[in-house]
Amino acid sequence: MAWKANETTVTEFILKGFSDMPEVRLISTIFFLFIYLFVFLGNISIIAAVTRDTHLHTPMYFFLKNLSFLDMCYASVTVPKALINSFMxxxxxxxxxxVAQLFLFVMLCASECFLLTSMAYDRCLAIYKPLLYGVIMSRKLCTELVIVAWSSGVLYAIFHTVNTFSLLFCGPNVIDHFFCDSSPIMRLSCSDSHTNEEVGFAVGGCIILGAFALTIISYVLIVSTIAQIHSAGGRWKAFSTCSSHLATVILFYLTGSFAYLTPTSHYSPTQGRLVSVFYSILTPSLNPIVYCLRNTDMQMALKKLFVPSK
Structure with a gap:
């Protein structure tokens, strides 16, 4: 696809923000400001706690630390700009x-998708092959899986950004959204975007469904292994090690699939903004809650971080 930036007459876009109504926009702006602060403080607390507590220097918490950093960046790509625009x-x-905002957002979104798959693989090995877990999940493999997740996110973001902005933009420039997302941008194109939509939908669908399928396979093996444990206490202990990750996966894929597996022709601006709020703001804010509420080790590490022993 040829890059058509030199044919584009639009030099800037206008973002509608969180809402068309001024009263709702003010309330939502204040609400999302507090949510963003919670996302930032919650995830940076997890990173600090995992880094400081040597008992948490395990593959599971290594991935959690990377997920927290990713979530912090994820929200920071869209929310601060939207908040500043709304206040000003x-x-x-x-x-x-x-272009930069779309690229970074898609890169982080795709990287999180691959990282969650790596975390599912980690939990699967811990429960399905516990005797080999320490040998297979080495520090080197964990680092390689994180690098692959970020690299895959960058490659997909390059494709997605080129696929979106290879269209011609010469007329309307009001994006009915609070950040630059592909569906509302494609609706502004004055060239035929049908092929770009289909290609983007097909590639995005393959990546999302492929990563989701690998995660499902991991959990099928996890559930089948847990079902063979005779004691109820043993089953609960095994399930509790992956319940937080499972909750995160459900939140991420439920909201993300609505956003990126819906054709642009069926795109609804109101629905698009609502779904985007869930997967770009609320999901990163819920991850610290999910992991802290369900994980006693994490609770102890955070207690040590904020309430140092005398």
Whole structure:
């Protein structure tokens, strides 16, 4: 696909923000400001606690630390810009900023998808092959899985960004969203976007469904192994090690699939903004809660971090 930036007459876009109504926009802006602060503080607390506590220097918490960093970046790509625009009443974003924002957002979204798959593999090995777990899940393999997750996210983001901005933009420039997302941007194109939509939908679908399928396979093996444990206490202990990850996977895929597996022709601006709020703001804010509520080791590490022993 040829890059058509030199034919584009639009040099900036106007973001509508969280809502079309001023009263709702003010309330939502204050609400999302507090949510963003919680996302930032919650995830950075997890990173600090895992780094400080040597008992948590295991593959599971290594992946959790990377997930927390990813979630922090994930929310920071879209929310601060939307909050500043809303407070300042200045909704303009330049064409280059829009390209960069879409690229970074898709990169982080795809990287999280692959990272969650790696975490499912880690939990599967811990329960399905406990005797070989320490040998297989070495520090080297954990690092390689994280690198693959980030690299795959970058490659997919390059494709997705080129696929979106290879279209011609010469007329309307009001994006009915609070950040630059592909579906509302494609709706503004004055060239035929049908092929780009189909290609983007097919590639995105293959990646999301492929990663989801690998995660499901991991959990089938986990459940089948847990079912063979005779004691109820043993079954609960085994399940509790992966319940937090399972909750995160469900939240991520439920909201993300609505956003990226819906054709642009069926895109609803109101629905798009609502779904985006869930997967770009609320999901990163819920991850610290899920992992802290369900994990006693994490609770102890955070207690040590904030309430140092005398």
């Amino acid at each position: 009443g200045f909704q303009v974003i330049s064409f280059r900023e829009c």
